[in-house]
Amino acid sequence: MKSTDDRKLFGSPIGASVATGNIAVIPQTQATAGDGTASVALGFPPETFISRAAGGEPPRGQDMNGLLNLLSSATQVLQAGYLGPFDATFAQDIGGYPAGGLCCTIQSIGVTKPL
Secondary structure, three states: OOOOOOOOOOOOOOOOOOOHHHOOOOOOOOOOOOOOOOEOOOEOOHHHHOOHHHOOOOOOHHHHHHHHHHHHHHHHHHHOOOOOEOOHHHHHHOOOOOOOOOEEOOOOOOEEOOO
């Protein structure tokens, strides 16, 4: 990537101005199995890939807006230069920070590299 390339910075997350009923907060896991709602764990669940005639559920536009909002919000934070502090729970969830990964320190201004 060249420094002159258009980096497509997010001035606001996707769906930032959408009406409340047209966006879903995406849960970590599907609250009701088989209802067709998206989650972080499943994305769009299996029932959204089955035709209605065969008992499937169509994907919901609110879920698409919610997923795009979630991802573009996270991207926007990184584009703004945010480096979060070390988070032990997150580190455990992802199997540890990668060698050379960067975290901010809370005690002082600076950056640390987890071992």
